[in-house]
Amino acid sequence: MTTIKLQNTRTRKKEVFEPIDAQNVRMYVCGPTVYDRAHLGNARPVVVFDVLFRLLRSEYGADKVTYARNFTDVDDKINARAAERGRPISDITAETTQWFLDDMGALGALEPTHMPRATAYISEMIAMIEDLIARGHAYSDGAGHALFSVKSYEEYGKLSGRSVDDMIAGARVEVADNKRDPMDFVLWKPSNDDQPGWDSPWGRGRPGWHIECSAMARDLLGASFDIHGGGNDLMFPHHENEIAQSCCANPDGEFANVWLHNEMLQVEGKKMSKSLGNFFTVKDLLDQGNPGEVIRFVFMQTHYRKPMDWTEEKAKQAEATLRKWRALTAGIEPAASAAAAVMDALADDLNTAGAVAELHKLASAGDAAGLLASAQMMGLLGAEMGAWADGPSVDLTPFADLFFAARQTAMETKDFGEVDRLKSTFVEAGLEVRMSKTGVELVPGPGFDPSKLEALT
Template identity: 40%
Template sequence: MRLYNTLKRKKEEFEPLNGNKVNLYACGITAYDLCHIGHARSSVVFDILVRYLRFKGYDVTFVRNFTDIDDKIINRANETGVTATELAEKFIGEFYVDMDKLNILRADIEPKCTEHIPEMIELTQNLIEKDHAYSTPSGDVYFKVRSFDDYGKLSGRNIEDLQSGARIQPGEEKKDPLDFALWKAAKPGEPSWESPWGEGRPGWHLECSAMSEKYFELPFDIHGGGQDLSFPHHENEIAQSEAATGKEMARFWVHNGFVQINSEKMSKSLGNFFTIRDILDKFMPETLRYFLLTMHYRSPLDFSFEALEEAEKGIRRVYSALEQTGEALQKAKWSKAALPEEVLAEIESAEKGWAEAMEDDMNTAGAMGHMFTLIRLAGRIAEEKAWRKSEGGRDAWTRILEDMKEWGEVLGIFTRDPKEFLEELKLCMLERKGIEVAKVEELVAARKEARKNKDFARSDEIRDELIELGIEVKDTPQGAVWTVI
């Protein structure tokens, strides 16, 4: 498998450091608010990376942290009249609610910052002893950026460029504007812990260095997060960990791209900020997950509700095909005929293509293209009378369903019972359109009655009324079937 390594700015062949064992650390949320679609994208990306590595047979240990003490948490807690601990616990719980709906696997280890204060103090002491950090009279501790020669190697930034825009703020006791906080002296009313420098709390960047080192021996295989974390967060993690240990921190750095809203950066000030719940109020969770896979994980993803509607059509098409193929396999008798070799070759080509797409830096968009190839092929087999009644057709359908199930488990989509999913999707679409099921059923029944009485003019009127509502009716041997369009 080839993964794009931000540190090297190129795709590299991924091989674990220790045989079959893969150690993967991803930065989690700062628990002060509901998760937005940027969190959804990052969570889905690393969920699929873990799933795919396990699919390949690797023994993966996945660590994803929670930042449960931070300026944002403290400020929000003060605004709402609760403790920082209460606020963080609330939004960690809300995180699980959202991620469970999106079919995100739980990480193997989910450390919280406040549970690892001793490790952070020890790391800070180590850096001071090695002259990579210093304490101030007020009790702050800063990392000496210029003491680490490789600073900027992840983001590609250099000290001179950073220096030109850096300033020491009034009241700060930094020796250099580039230095960043490892430990912050306690302020009145803030949560704090005892340390050699007095009461205080850890800086944001320190957390992930201390927690990843606690659970993994350095270097570990993969460190991941959103593109926005590359600098300064991940850059500072590298500086802290490597200055303290003299070892490389992580071998591969994997970052997912931004989510944009109608080609603009998502921002509360622009009024284009959407939480996961804003979206799940209108669309099914699997539709959102499917949408997030339609673009390569490193590319910017342009979100719009129109794009979600297109994703909804795609996912409905797949589940409809899975349902029809499953029903076709219930036939009792099959002729001995085989399928033409070129049909089997198409299946093999799709299987090879799916694997190649996933091996090429986890190209889920390309992989899903090969899933649609199989879905189209399943439909072609159904259209050919000789094929759909043959043992060859049966075997091809069985193989297609097995492939779709296996691939769906890796991508976390297309794993539900098709009939159940399609019924739920129908209700979701009706609710979004503000249409009651009873109203549709009433019109469909009236149309059936009109056709029974050979009142085709009335039947056509009702059909047109249904189309205006966004409902299409098809007459099948089993009766009228309606769908939302």
């Protein structure tokens, strides 16, 4: 069995992973708030923890790993979107939830074992809040709010490594008259007639954001479970608050033993932003002709704890590599198991970049069976992901030879008119022209249209 080591955010150490129960390895990952299409940054933790899910299933057995990822379907952003579009909130959440599942499925992500919706766990949230109040860790302001008392939990701030004073200074903390302390956070808040609401001991209202994950994780995974994951933007305040309320409500539990956080995503070296014009949803990239498998492969080439930069050049290179690997493994049965070097890389704190390097070595060595088994373990080269690479079957060798001959003639005559004409035709058809001293390679890109080459035959 491969020894898995993971960088635990809470201890700041790379630790050997030892599950609480090897017969039921449990992982919780914070999911999306469903009011719009998932952007490219939303997809990174999905792919990261999908790879971990696959690794755990490979090591412990597919039926011995439980993975929960939630949907936040009660939120002020959802309310605003529903009002903006004049549609029922339930319609908005149902539609955007399916969008998310479709888009992540296109990236080859397996569906988690459980995908709980916050609105299905309101009673569990109310029960947890009541328990926190009874234990002296929360209080009601008498006006429809229930709030968690941060000072009642001495370990607050250990995950992010910051003191409460630092967190107050470095964050936008709402200072309200109903708070006993500026850091106290909302567990329950009142709803007006236009907002979704449920009856509670504090009046008609709806849950705060943080309580939902604690309630759902406890119900599905227990008071103590193995791994909690998410983007590092959630470390404070969301994950700090989850730990505080969960540990206070379950003093005999540990909540999550291991915390994993992925770094953020950039586009062409800059933070993704609508104002910069580099904001993409996953659907945008798919509609632009970027195959889901290619997007997934680009993600895997950067370690999850490092910032990832999405570029068009990386996407082109990833597509070319996957085409070559699919050609190499066509008609081949995969090996009985993934290559040991690939598994060792993944087991070393989910080093997907190292695993990809090992895939390149397998391809270079001509080990098609080992390449296929290893890539499929990582969610690549599966038959269900390969339709994009099938495309029209066109032998591009004659066109490459034609271009090479024209280039040789042009070098002698100094007339590059024919070379330019051919290259323009190839580019318009969706081919990338790669030239070297010894030959020409024509690489189909997204939207390759062979009909545009007919004029050359």
